[in-house]
Amino acid sequence: MDLITKERDRLLQRTARVYGLSFTVVALLCFVLPGAVSMTALFISLPLFVVVGIAQFRMGISRSPAWLAVALIAGLAIVVVACTVGARPSQAGFTAVVELAAASLAAVGLVLTSSAARIAALIIVFLIVGATLLLLTSDLQAPLRTAGIYVLGWVLPVLIAIWISAGVPQVAKRIASIGRAHRAERQASEIEAQRRQGARLLHDTVLATLTLLAHSGVGVTPDALRQQAGDDAKLLRQLRLGTGPTPSAAGGGAAEGAVGTETSPVPIIEEPVLGTTLESVKQRFGRMGLQVSWHGTGQVLLPSDILDAFLLALAECLENVRRHSGVTEAHVTITEDSKMVRAMVTDSGVGFEITDIDEAKLGFTESVVARLRDVGGNARLFSAPGSGTTVVLEVPRGDATTEGGA
Amino acid sequence: MTFSAPEENTLGVVVGNARRAVGKTARRLGRASAHRASLGTAFLGLGAAILVGLRAVYGVSWFIGLWGRGVYSQPLAALSAWIVLGAVIVGAIVTTRVIGDRLPDWIFGLFLTGLLVAVALDVIAVWDLHDIGRDATAALAAGMTLLIVVTVRGSSELLIAAGVLGVGLAVVIFFDTPPSDQITADWIAPQITAVASAVLPAVIGVAIVESFRRMVQVELDRVLVQSTVSAPRYAVGMLASEELARLDLAAEELLESIASKKTPLPLAPKMASIAASLATELRLHLIEGRRETWLYHAVSESEMLGKAVTLVDKSSLAGLLDPIQRDGLLAAAWLLVGDTITSNASRTVTVQVGPVAPGETPVPEHKILIPITITTTGVARNRVDPSIWDALGRVGHYSDHTQDSSLRVDIECLVDNPADV
Numbered sequence: 001m002d003l004i005t006k007e008r009d010r011l012l013q014r015t016a017r018v019y020g021l022s023f024t025v026v027a028l029l030c031f032v033l034p035g036a037v038s039m040t041a042l043f044i045s046l047p048l049f050v051v052v053g054i055a056q057f058r059m060g061i062s063r064s065p066a067w068l069a070v071a072l073i074a075g076l077a078i079v080v081v082a083c084t085v086g087a088r089p090s091q092a093g094f095t096a097v098v099e100l101a102a103a104s105l106a107a108v109g110l111v112l113t114s115s116a117a118r119i120a121a122l123i124i125v126f127l128i129v130g131a132t133l134l135l136l137t138s139d140l141q142a143p144l145r146t147a148g149i150y151v152l153g154w155v156l157p158v159l160i161a162i163w164i165s166a167g168v169p170q171v172a173k174r175i176a177s178i179g180r181a182h183r184a185e186r187q188a189s190e191i192e193a194q195r196r197q198g199a200r201l202l203h204d205t206v207l208a209t210l211t212l213l214a215h216s217g218v219g220v221t222p223d224a225l226r227q228q229a230g231d232d233a234k235l236l237r238q239l240r241l242g243t244g245p246t247p248s249a250a251g252g253g254a255a256e257g258a259v260g261t262e263t264s265p266v267p268i269i270e271e272p273v274l275g276t277t278l279e280s281v282k283q284r285f286g287r288m289g290l291q292v293s294w295h296g297t298g299q300v301l302l303p304s305d306i307l308d309a310f311l312l313a314l315a316e317c318l319e320n321v322r323r324h325s326g327v328t329e330a331h332v333t334i335t336e337d338s339k340m341v342r343a344m345v346t347d348s349g350v351g352f353e354i355t356d357i358d359e360a361k362l363g364f365t366e367s368v369v370a371r372l373r374d375v376g377g378n379a380r381l382f383s384a385p386g387s388g389t390t391v392v393l394e395v396p397r398g399d400a401t402t403e404g405g406a
Numbered sequence: 407m408t409f410s411a412p413e414e415n416t417l418g419v420v421v422g423n424a425r426r427a428v429g430k431t432a433r434r435l436g437r438a439s440a441h442r443a444s445l446g447t448a449f450l451g452l453g454a455a456i457l458v459g460l461r462a463v464y465g466v467s468w469f470i471g472l473w474g475r476g477v478y479s480q481p482l483a484a485l486s487a488w489i490v491l492g493a494v495i496v497g498a499i500v501t502t503r504v505i506g507d508r509l510p511d512w513i514f515g516l517f518l519t520g521l522l523v524a525v526a527l528d529v530i531a532v533w534d535l536h537d538i539g540r541d542a543t544a545a546l547a548a549g550m551t552l553l554i555v556v557t558v559r560g561s562s563e564l565l566i567a568a569g570v571l572g573v574g575l576a577v578v579i580f581f582d583t584p585p586s587d588q589i590t591a592d593w594i595a596p597q598i599t600a601v602a603s604a605v606l607p608a609v610i611g612v613a614i615v616e617s618f619r620r621m622v623q624v625e626l627d628r629v630l631v632q633s634t635v636s637a638p639r640y641a642v643g644m645l646a647s648e649e650l651a652r653l654d655l656a657a658e659e660l661l662e663s664i665a666s667k668k669t670p671l672p673l674a675p676k677m678a679s680i681a682a683s684l685a686t687e688l689r690l691h692l693i694e695g696r697r698e699t700w701l702y703h704a705v706s707e708s709e710m711l712g713k714a715v716t717l718v719d720k721s722s723l724a725g726l727l728d729p730i731q732r733d734g735l736l737a738a739a740w741l742l743v744g745d746t747i748t749s750n751a752s753r754t755v756t757v758q759v760g761p762v763a764p765g766e767t768p769v770p771e772h773k774i775l776i777p778i779t780i781t782t783t784g785v786a787r788n789r790v791d792p793s794i795w796d797a798l799g800r801v802g803h804y805s806d807h808t809q810d811s812s813l814r815v816d817i818e819c820l821v822d823n824p825a826d827v
Contacts, residue, residue: 189648
């Protein structure tokens with residue numbers, strides 16, 4: 001299951017293809033010179049050259065030994081035909097035969113070094129081709145010289161293959177270390193993103209302020225808006241500067257891979273300014289001109305991720321009231337039972353047609369419903385034109401969540 | 407702190423925001439690829455240098471033999487050809503070892519000029535013999551010398567250099583023919599092999615280095631994507647945090663400049679619209695970032711998988727797979743598209759994860775069964791790499807069929823039920 005070994009084999013196969021085909025072409029060029037071999041031998045050999053070429057081309061794609069065998073047998077047949085059919089080959093014919101046997105066919109050496117069986121096959125074909133060449137051409141050139149060229153021709157591709165194979169583990173090692181660095185980088189990036197995304201309350205208030213600014217701050221006094229902007233900028237700055245040491249206790253969930261919306265990793269930033277109570281939400285809206293009256297439980301104890309989503313959804317609803325209802329007062333009733341915590345946000349404003357919600361309040365499903373569902377909660381919306389709006393938000397108390405909260 | 411508008415607006419890519427991040431990654435990798443392509447080629451370069459050295463020794467021994475027989479009409483030209491070539495070889499080997507990464511253009515020019523001089527001198531030395539194919543020594547060794555720089559210069563440059571050398575030799579041989587009665591097949595054959603021996607080493611060397619670089623690239627791609635195996639159930643992917651940090655900073659600067667009265671209230675329409683787009687982007691990054699799984703990131707970040715693999719995972723179920731199952735699934739996808747670059751580009755792989763059909767098959771407690779279907783086009787059942795079955799076995803119980811003459815695999819993947827964790 002070592003993929004780089006496969007890649008290495010592919011590399012050697014491609015090399016063998018280029019190597020073999022190049023020398024086959026050279027051998028063929030010498031072979032077809034007039035007078036190189038007898039006409040009969042030429043006509044018998046030409047199709048064989050085609051076969052050798054095809055087989056060597058296939059060697060570049062397929063690891064199957066069949067193509068090696070085809071190339072070798074066809075090549076060997078050319079050697080035999082050239083030397084035995086008709087007149088003896090001239091020096092040009094001899095050159096072609098040597099090119100074929102000692103260079104073109106030797107390309108199989110590139111792909112026959114990867115296992116013991118292949119090396120054994122390599123030795124056998126080396127001996128067979130060599131013996132055939134030497135026996136049939138002993139009168140054309142001193143056999144010792146032919147043997148020298150032949151051995152050199154076969155040793156070269158084998159050495160190339162061994163050299164490449166030796167280089168692959170080195171490069172694999174370096175690639176693996178790059179991979180490790182990349183994994184660390186990915187984890188760090190992930191944790192950092194989680195840290196920022198985890199700061200949901202912070203982003204919620206920032207988003208609310210930005211939205212206000214997007215409407216040029218209409219309906220809010222410049223001073224209040226400036227103060228809000230200053231507070232938010234301070235929060236963002238804290239978030240930014242706190243980048244370095246992420247407390248490992250808080251980030252532990254990410255390292256284990258069990259991540260939903262886990263414990264907010266930036267409690268230090270959020271606690272003192274926003275608090276984890278509903279009071280901070282109330283204050284913020286008070287500053288922007290929406291009086292929020294609380295009924296029922298004032299303090300909610302929830303796992304922080306659920307609390308985050310809950311407060312966020314609540315703030316989003318209040319923001320909607322502030323912007324769209326046309327009234328300056330909203331009521332929030334918090335109730336809890338053994339399983340769920342519910343908040344009912346009501347206003348006596350203009351209301352709207354529920355069926356228009358897709359176009360009118362795109363943000364609602366995205367920011368309210370999606371985040372509540374994230375933690376196993378839900379939101380329901382009741383409204384009609386002229387009779388106000390009621391939103392019921394509910395979240396589980398923590399133990400029954402489907403994810404997060406280890 | 408004054409607010410300056412963000413240099414980039416991400417609004418145009420609301421849906422494909424991961425794709426953009428991927429584009430960024432690709433660009434970043436692209437910048438580095440010049441460096442990364444050289445990964446491991448130094449070792450190949452060393453081998454090439456050794457080969458060139460051996461070839462030079464062989465050429466010199468021929469030269470000495472010819473010199474001893476006194477065949478040269480211009481022996482000094484042949485000698486100086488070898489001196490120039492020797493200097494070029496030594497100089498090039500030393501320079502490439504020292505520089506290591508990429509040879510500057512002017513050194514490469516100097517190198518080529520040196521080779522040209524050596525070839526010219528050697529041709530002058532044997533011109534009167536009318537048999538360049540048999541008698542030239544340094545001119546033929548010069549072709550192989552190109553191998554020294556095969557790892558530090560572009561492939562096309564070397565192929566052009568080798569081609570020019572080959573054509574040049576052929577032209578010289580053509581103009582230096584002996585009296586016509588001596589032009590026979592036996593004279594032509596050595597000329598052909600001589601030109602081939604000058605050109606082919608560079609061609610084969612380029613082919614090897616190119617394949618090697620491609621191998622490194624593929625392996626790198628695979629290893630980088632492999633890191634998603636240990637990613638959390640939902641991940642934001644590389645660069646998402648960078649993006650978020652950028653938006654946070656932009657928001658911070660805007661708010662700061664308002665708080666410090668540098669930006670007057672009420673906001674000018676342009677500033678207001680910037681605030682609006684910032685809010686929208688931030689919202690999208692906060693909400694949607696978490697919706698993608700490791701598999702999505704793996705497919706979109708990988709150059710190879712991205713081209714061929716389509717992922718259908720509506721409920722983000724892939725995130726539930728444990729690291730071993732993920733590794734198996736990734737390896738299987740990898741093996742299926744493995745040959746895409748080399749053989750046929752028509753291969754496509756579609757991985758469909760889910761939907762979960764509860765109650766159909768009995769499953770152990772605290773587990774749920776996720777059906778994964780891999781459909782392919784252009785992948786013949788008998789052409790698949792056998793190790794894919796082992797990889798699929800790690801994902802879960804699988805069965806394979808042939809659909810539209812291409813492989814289709816159904817996997818029953820058992821994972822921990824997230825409700826019980």
